[in-house]
Amino acid sequence: xxxxxxxxxxxxLTIHRADWYRSVxxxxxxxxxxVFLAGQEVINFASxxxxxxxxxxxxxxxxxxxxxxxxxxxxxxxLLSGHRELHHQLEKAIASLKQTEDAVVFSSGYLANMGAIxxxxxxRDLIFSDQYNHSSLKNGxxxxxxxxxxxxxxxxTELKTQLLQQRQxxxxxxxLTDSVFSMDGDLCPLPELLDLAEEFSCxxxxxxxxxxxxxxxxxxxxxxxxxxxxRQLIQIGTLSKALGSLGGYVAGSHTLIDYLRNRxxxxxxxxxxxxxxxxxxxxxxxxxxxEPQHRMQLWHNVNYLKELLQxxxxxxxxxxxxPILCFQLSSASEALEVGKQLxxxxxxxPAIRPPxxxxxxxxISLMATHQTAHIEKLVSVLxxxx
Ligand SMILES: *Cc1c(COP(=O)(O)O)cnc(C)c1O
Numbered sequence: 433x434x435x436x437x438x439x440x441x442x443x444x445l446t447i448h449r450a451d452w453y454r455s456v457x458x459x460x461x462x463x464x465x466x467v468f469l470a471g472q473e474v475i476n477f478a479s480x481x482x483x484x485x486x487x488x489x490x491x492x493x494x495x496x497x498x499x500x501x502x503x504x505x506x507x508x509x510x511l512l513s514g515h516r517e518l519h520h521q522l523e524k525a526i527a528s529l530k531q532t533e534d535a536v537v538f539s540s541g542y543l544a545n546m547g548a549i550x551x552x553x554x555x556r557d558l559i560f561s562d563q564y565n566h567s568s569l570k571n572g573x574x575x576x577x578x579x580x581x582x583x584x585x586x587x588x589t590e591l592k593t594q595l596l597q598q599r600q601x602x603x604x605x606x607x608l609t610d611s612v613f614s615m616d617g618d619l620c621p622l623p624e625l626l627d628l629a630e631e632f633s634c635x636x637x638x639x640x641x642x643x644x645x646x647x648x649x650x651x652x653x654x655x656x657x658x659x660x661x662x663r664q665l666i667q668i669g670t671l672s673k674a675l676g677s678l679g680g681y682v683a684g685s686h687t688l689i690d691y692l693r694n695r696x697x698x699x700x701x702x703x704x705x706x707x708x709x710x711x712x713x714x715x716x717x718x719x720x721x722x723e724p725q726h727r728m729q730l731w732h733n734v735n736y737l738k739e740l741l742q743x744x745x746x747x748x749x750x751x752x753x754x755p756i757l758c759f760q761l762s763s764a765s766e767a768l769e770v771g772k773q774l775x776x777x778x779x780x781x782p783a784i785r786p787p788x789x790x791x792x793x794x795x796i797s798l799m800a801t802h803q804t805a806h807i808e809k810l811v812s813v814l815x816x817x818x
Contacts, residue, residue: 450764450786451763451764451765451768451785452764452785452786452787457469457470458470462486462487463476463479463481463486463487463676464476464481464484464487464801465484465799465801465802465803465806466806467479467780469775469780472775472778473778474775474778474779474780475778475779475780475802475806475809475810476780476799477779477780477781477796477797477798477802477810478780478781478782478795478797479797479799480642480672480673480674480797481673481674481676481799482645482646482673482674482730482755482797482798482799482800483645483646483674483676483716483719483720483726483727483730483799483800483801484676484726484799484800484801485674485675485676485716485719485726486676486677487676488676488715488716488719490715490719491676491677491712491715491716491719492712493715494711494712494714494715495677495708495709495711495712496708497711498518498707498708498710498711498712499707499708501707502516502518502707503707504706504707504708505703505706506703506704506705506706506707507703508703508704509700509701509702509703509704510693510699510700510704511693511700514703514704515704516704516707516710518707518710518711518714519537519704519705519710521714522537522705522710522713522714522717523535523536523537523681525714525717525718526669526681526683526717527683528721529644529650529651529652529717529720529721530652530653530655530667530683531652531656531661531662532667532683532684532685533684533685533686533689534683534684534685534686534688534689534690535681535682535683535684535689536681536682536689536692536693536696536699537671537679537680537681537705537710537713538679538680538681538682538696538698538699538702538705539678539679539680539698539702539703539704539705540670540672540678540679540680541568541639541641541668541669541670541671541672541679541680541681542567542568542680543680543698543699543702544568544668544669544670544680544681544682544698544699545566545568545569545571545572545639545668545680546568546571546572546575546698547572547692547696547697547698547699548572548637548666548668548682548692548696549569549572549573549575549576549606549608549637550572550575550576550696550697550698551691551692551695551696551697552576552604552606552635552637552666553576553578553604553605553606554576554577554578555577555578556578556602556603556604557576557578557579557602557603557604557605557606558578558579558581558598558599558601558602558604558605558606559573559576559578559579559580559581559605559606559607559608560581560582560583560591560594560595560605560606560607560608560634561573561580561581561582561583561607561608561609562582562583562585562586562608562609562610562613562620563582563583563584563585564585564610564613564615564616565608565609565610565639566610566614566639566641568639569608569609569610569637569639572608573608578606579602581594581598585613586618586620586621588621588624588625588628591607591625591628592628595628595631595632595634599632599633599634604635605632605633605634605635606634606635606636606637607625607628607629607634607635607636607637608637608639609625609636609637609638609639610638610639610641610642611638611639611640611642611643611647611653611654611655612640612641612642612643612646612647612654612753612754612756613642614641614642614756615756615758615784615788615789615793615795616750616751616752616756616758616789617750617751617752617753617754617755617756617757617758618750618751618752618753618754619647619654619657619753619754620638620654622638622654622655622658622660623658623659623660625638626660626663626665629665635665635666636665636666637665637666637667637668638654638655638665638666638667638668639668639669640653640654640655640667640668640669641668641669641670641673642673642754642756643657643669643754644669644670644673644674644675645673645674645675645716645720645727646674646727646730646754646755647754650720650721650724651674651720651721651724651727653667653669655667664685665684666682666684666688667682667683667684668680668681668682668683669681669683671709671713671716674716674720675713675716675717675720676712676713676716677709677710677712677713677716678705678706678709678713679705679709679710679713726800727800729800729801730755730798730799730800731755733755733798733799733800733802733807734754734755734757734798736804736807737757737796737798737807737810737811738757740807740808740811741757741811741814743811744811744814744815747759747814748760750793755797755798755799756795756796756797757795757796757797757798758784758793758794758795758796759793759794759796759814760791760792760793761783761791761792761793761794762792763792764783764785764786764792766792767783767784767785767792767793767794768783768785770783770794770817771783771794773813773817774794774813774814774817777813777816778809778813779809779810779813781794781795781796781810782794782795796810
């Protein structure tokens, strides 16, 4: 009989041949603007820790104190025995930052998307999804069983044409989009999407994973950036990027959140967020609200890097309005080679390749804790690579 697992080795070989193979790299010490990677100190342009909070003493102290008081695990699902006052406080803080009526915390952003989408639409319904949406939105859409139509990246004209043709054939309709696109750094056309959602009676779900703490005057995200605060929509996000912890959330109306607590399987049937993660995220939100200087420093760094890059016209920067900046490269092997040369020069900026993105690139994400010298070194190293 043939070995039923033999195909695994063949599949891995195919992945290697395409230069798509990926493996982990061990980071040592605390997260920060510089980290140790396999014994070498590198400047870290690979982190989602935009405000530098994952290594902040106050988050660490909050996590330690919560662990001392409440233990390491939540010991049950929230509806059974795993709900704590700390969870309630975090959900109130998220709703207050987002200026929504309520919020609910999931164990990760990925699970928040999977659970919310699957709870909101089903077989008789329609999903419109931006072609560059995050994997969690795409897989949530598949899990829901709804009909899925992908529209070209940020193309509201195409979306409107499709809505005119398709909307009346379905019961409910849900439009899905990242707000900051995670592998490109550009923004969704939120006001236009909201207008279309209203015109065609659709729900709109925006994933603010890379926007929370980063975009908007108070760090509430792209909804605030585009002055859409208070409009009806479903906001998803993560506690694991600018908020330096772990977990995800949905923010919106009382009715929406109440419904999700009753119908989102990835919330109902999973263990509540640990006390340490919950307390760290709560401390982070308080810092986001009380200390805008971190966000201002982050944007100062973004603008400084963009200014310096204008002197390197040979590097093709993808359009971006966020701290994520990408250089397009012609192939996966070239992206890997540039990534390797950057690392040898002490710069940690990963090559992002298919199937994650359609075209290979080097992705740089900036942090508030990067120093001027870090940014200048990045640019001088980039200038030296052919
Ligand atoms: C990172 C990310 C997620 C997943 O969040 P986790 O909390 O890490 O699971 C979801 N959506 C987008 C757009 C992301 O970038």
